[in-house]
Amino acid sequence: MKRILVVGGGLIGIRHVAAIQAHPGCELAGLVDPDMSIAPDLTRYRDMSEVAGDVDGVIIATPTGLHAQHGIYAAERGWHMLIEKPVATDLAGARALGAAIANSGVGSLVGHHRRYHRPVQQLKKLISDGGIGTPVCANLIWAMRKPDTYFEGNWRTAGGSPVMINLVHDIDLLRFVIGEIATTTALRGSGLRGTARIESGAIALAFANGATGTISFADTSPSPWGFEAGTGENPNIGTTHQDMMWIMGTKGAISFPSMTLWQGEDWARPAVPMPLDILENDRAPLDAQLDHFIDVMDGATPLIDVADATRTLATALEIEAQLTPQLEGVANA
Structure with missing residues (x-):
């Protein structure tokens, strides 16, 4: 049973929350968003630094400008990550994120769910x-x-x-x-x-x-x-x-x-x-993507990792x- 954290409580983040809650192979570790009025019935955090429990993976669904920052932090915490597209706002951020992932050894997946x-x-x-x-x-x-x-x-x-x-x-x-x-x-x-x-x-x-x-x-x-x-x-x-x-x-x-x-x-x-x-x-593509993310956490080759998504971004x-x-x-x- 994988414990997955969602960062970002917007439209796509809430869809990820629902997918995790409905999946038999994982459970929701919580939702991170500075707006605490979003989904107050869930385990809530204002910031990723507040998360203290066990986390296997994180789904980053924040605005694109925060993807690299949040992904680098997740890599430092040893969390496998699924990042929504685009992977970053610029190539410098995408490459810095790729380097952090390589150094940490965590798995990465990018949400080009088509x-x-x-x-x-x-x-x-x-x-x-x-x-x-x-x-x-x-x-x-x-x-x-x-x-x-x-x-x-x-x-x-x-x-x-x-x-x-x-x-x-x-x-x-x-x-x-x-x-x-x-x-x-x-x-x-x-x-x-x-x-x-x-x-x-x-x-x-x-x-x-x-x-x-x-x-x-x-x-x-x-x-x-x-x-x-x-x-x-x-x-x-x-x-x-x-x-x-x-x-x-x-x-x-x-x-x-x-x-x-x-x-x-x-x-x-x-x-x-x-x-x-x-x-x-x-299965709905977002659900199939979650299936694959669980496999990536167990060592499977990602269908699209940060390096691949960086070429799309370029x-x-x-x-x-x-x-x-x-x-x-x-x-x-």
């Missing part, structure tokens, strides 16, 4: 097994209309870029199923909310294996396209079951999440849909940096 979707794992295997031949190109869309209140009176007022909040997930998804991203070029869309915040844009990607890809994104446009909408994984986002990613290869193509597989090499004949026994999630930061000068130019015009 990797736990069984259809995502099936997609990765199908591509690696040559199901569409050699990957050539990919297109991905993430677009939704976030409510204005999402940005009011909190850290998102100045730093609520969808690149670091949302696209970091899509970047990791593309890395996971296609391969490492070698270069990026990003263009910013017009700002519609009257601030300098990044709201929309287009990104061109070159993968190390020779494939290319694009991402179109917006947090100002209601649409049926996005991972959360397509898969129905987030209870706070309406489900549409529409595809949001299309991957093309030398022998066929596949769209996700419907996992519609097309094959055909003769341009005189139309590509035809191929039968595919589509895997379904037998790509997201590169895209953010390419967009930021464009924003400053607009602000100074």
Whole structure:
């Protein structure tokens, strides 16, 4: 029975608390958050330094700017850790965290939980097994209309870029199923909310294996396209079951999440849909992630550790940096 501490009592932190409480292989060691009005019925701490009981692992669900600090402290305490994404706000913090983990010998896992979707794992295997031949190109869309209140009176007022909040997930998804991203070029869309915040844009990607890809994104446009909408994984986002990613290869193509597989090499004949026994999630991805975290505490190889997540972060930061000068130019015009 693993004793797991949760740090951060926001929306995702409380979901982690519920997952731990429902899991037969672990128990909640407590919740750390300076706001003691959150979940007062639980064992509560204002700060990690107050925790005195036995802890095997910690789930860090605090704001991104605190991830490295809290992860380094957890490593010093000898606690295995699951850190929400992005792993840190910058590469210096991510690398310092990675060094602390290496020095302490604890296990690390980062919450890019899309990797736990069984259809995502099936997609990765199908591509690696040559199901569409050699990957050539990919297109991905993430677009939704976030409510204005999402940005009011909190850290998102100045730093609520969808690149670091949302696209970091899509970047990791593309890395996971296609391969490492070698270069990026990003263009910013017009700002519609009257601030300098990044709201929309287009990104061109070159993968190390020779494939290319694009991402179109917006947090100002209601649409049926996005991972959360397509898969129905987030209870706070309406489900549409529409595809949001299309991957093309030398022998066929596949769209996700419907996992519609097309094959055909003769341009005189139309590509035809191929039968595919589509895997379904037998557990919610957050629950599957918790299963794996328990295994990581027992020595299993993590599906995505801090070092791996740092590569996703590096790509997201590169895209953010390419967009930021464009924003400053607009602000100074």
